[in-house]
Amino acid sequence: MSFDLRMVARVVGGSYVDHGIADHTACEGLARVGDYVVVASAEFATLVTGSVADLDERFAQGSEAAAVTARAVFVTDEDTPRLRKTLAAHGMSAVLGATLAGEALHWRLAAMLADDRAASDRLVAAGTRVLTQVARRGGATAAMAELAHRIDGWAVLLDAHGQLIASAGAGRLHLDDAKAVALGTPVRVRHPGLQTHQVGSDLDFTGYLVVASRSSATGRIRDLASQAAALFDLVLRTRNPSLTEHLGREALVDILEAGGQAAAALVGRWGVRERALTGFVLGARTRTVDLERLVERWLDELGAEYLFVADPGRVRGFLPEQLVGDLVARVAGFAQPGANTLHLGVGAPAPVDALGRSAVQARQAFDAALDAGQAVQRYAELPTVDFVLDAISGEQRTQLGGILDELRDERGAHGELLQALHVFLAEHGAHRASAARLGVHRQTLVSRIHRVEELTGLSMSRPDDRAAAWLALRALGEEL
Structure with missing residues (x-):
C-alpha cells in the first residue's frame, strides 16, 4: 500500500507524533477508538478516530485495552499539551491538529483508504493479467522475470523439495535465503522482509514462491505474489499425465x-x-x-x-x-x-x-x-562382475540364476528368502545392518539365512558360495 502515515498527516493538514510507529508505515484499516479491539498486523498501522474523552475512557478500561489501543494511530483535530502527555505516557502515535473534525474527519479517512485499496487492486489485477500472458508465451521462467520487475526486487520459485525451478533478479545469497525461509531451516537469513507463498494446496503441494522487494508497498506485493503463486501452480501442472x-x-x-x-x-x-x-x-x-x-x-x-x-x-x-x-x-x-x-x-x-x-x-x-x-x-x-554377466549368454544366465530356484514359493515367485539373501550379501554379511534394512529382528534374519543354506546347499561362511550366490542374484536382476 502507498497510503502511509506521512500521507495521512499531509492530507488532513495535521502533524505526526511518533511514539514507536514510523511515519512511513502503511495504513491498512480504520476504526473508531471505542471499537478497536484487535491489532490486525504489526506491519501496518490502523487509524482510529474519536474524541479525547473516548480515548481516555479506553485507557481507563485496564492494561489490556490500553495496550491494544496504543498500537493504533489516533487522528484528531485537537492538539493540547494534556493530549500529548497522555499519548507519550501510553506510547501511542497520533496525527494531531487535523483541519477536519468528528464525522467529517472519519469519513475523509475512510474515503482515502477505499481509494488506495481500489488503486492497489487495479494494479494487482493488471499485473496478474500480464503475468498470465507472459506465462502462456514463455512459461515459468518468463513469468518470474516479469514478477521481479513488477515488484522491483527478486523472486525465487522452488519445488516441494526446495530445489530451484526458476529465479529472477536473485543472487547466490538470495537463493540460499529463499531456500532457508521456505523450508524453515534454522539459519541466519541475510535478507529481511522476505515473503513466502505456498504454490499448490496443502493436499497437493507443488512448491514455494519467495519474493523480496525494495518497495514499501508491502500489501500490493503480497497480493500480486499470491496471485503469481496460483499461476505457477497451474503452469507447473500443465504436463500432469492422465x-x-x-x-x-x-x-x-x-x-x-x-x-x-x-x-x-x-x-x-x-x-x-x-x-x-x-x-x-x-x-x-x-x-x-x-x-x-x-x-x-x-x-x-x-x-x-x-x-x-x-x-x-x-x-x-x-x-x-x-x-x-x-x-x-x-x-x-x-x-x-x-x-x-x-x-x-x-x-x-x-x-x-x-x-x-x-x-x-x-x-x-x-x-x-x-x-x-x-x-x-x-x-x-x-565392477568386473557386471562385465562377466554381460559376457555370458541368456541361457547361461538362466542356468546361473537357477542356483536359487529352490527359494521360489509354490507359485514360482521369489519372496522373503531371496530378499533376505540379497540384503545380507549387499551388507557384507553384517547381521545387525541387514536386519535393520529389512525391518526384522536379527534372529529372524539368522533363521532366514539358515533356511537359504538348507534349500540351496550353499554356505554363507564359504567365500566361493557367497560369490556364487551373488552372481546368481545379479543374473536374476530383472526379477529382483
Whole structure:
C-alpha cells in the first residue's frame, strides 16, 4: 500500500507524533477508538478516530485495552499539551491538529483508504493479467522475470523439495535465503522482509514462491505474489499425465525395450530423430519424492521427449546420449532435507531398434547404485562382475540364476528368502545392518539365512558360495 502515515498527516493538514510507529508505515484499516479491539498486523498501522474523552475512557478500561489501543494511530483535530502527555505516557502515535473534525474527519479517512485499496487492486489485477500472458508465451521462467520487475526486487520459485525451478533478479545469497525461509531451516537469513507463498494446496503441494522487494508497498506485493503463486501452480501442472497418457507411455517403453523395426518406427512417429538412445533408471529409497513429476520437469528443461514410464519406486526410460550428462548433474545435485539422495543407473548407448540391452544395463547400474548408496552409476563403470554377466549368454544366465530356484514359493515367485539373501550379501554379511534394512529382528534374519543354506546347499561362511550366490542374484536382476 502507498497510503502511509506521512500521507495521512499531509492530507488532513495535521502533524505526526511518533511514539514507536514510523511515519512511513502503511495504513491498512480504520476504526473508531471505542471499537478497536484487535491489532490486525504489526506491519501496518490502523487509524482510529474519536474524541479525547473516548480515548481516555479506553485507557481507563485496564492494561489490556490500553495496550491494544496504543498500537493504533489516533487522528484528531485537537492538539493540547494534556493530549500529548497522555499519548507519550501510553506510547501511542497520533496525527494531531487535523483541519477536519468528528464525522467529517472519519469519513475523509475512510474515503482515502477505499481509494488506495481500489488503486492497489487495479494494479494487482493488471499485473496478474500480464503475468498470465507472459506465462502462456514463455512459461515459468518468463513469468518470474516479469514478477521481479513488477515488484522491483527478486523472486525465487522452488519445488516441494526446495530445489530451484526458476529465479529472477536473485543472487547466490538470495537463493540460499529463499531456500532457508521456505523450508524453515534454522539459519541466519541475510535478507529481511522476505515473503513466502505456498504454490499448490496443502493436499497437493507443488512448491514455494519467495519474493523480496525494495518497495514499501508491502500489501500490493503480497497480493500480486499470491496471485503469481496460483499461476505457477497451474503452469507447473500443465504436463500432469492422465492415466491414459501414462498407459500410453508404458506401452511405448515396452515396445522400445522389445526392439526391432516396430521400435524404430515408433520412435520416429514419437518425434525423436536420434538413431541411438541411452537407457536410464531413477529411483529413491523414500516415497516423499515425486519421481514422475521430477523427471517430467527435468525433461522439459532439457527439451527432451517423454520416453519414460513410472514404476513403483522408480522411473525407467531412454534419453539422447548428449543429454545424459545434464540428467546426471541434476541427480547429483539433488538434495532433500531428511531424505536420501536419488539413485540413477545409466546404460550404454544403443540403436533405437535394439534398446533392450541398454535398458537391462541401466537396471543393473541402478541396482549397483542402490546397493552402494551412490547417486549415479554408469554401466560402463560397473565392477568386473557386471562385465562377466554381460559376457555370458541368456541361457547361461538362466542356468546361473537357477542356483536359487529352490527359494521360489509354490507359485514360482521369489519372496522373503531371496530378499533376505540379497540384503545380507549387499551388507557384507553384517547381521545387525541387514536386519535393520529389512525391518526384522536379527534372529529372524539368522533363521532366514539358515533356511537359504538348507534349500540351496550353499554356505554363507564359504567365500566361493557367497560369490556364487551373488552372481546368481545379479543374473536374476530383472526379477529382483
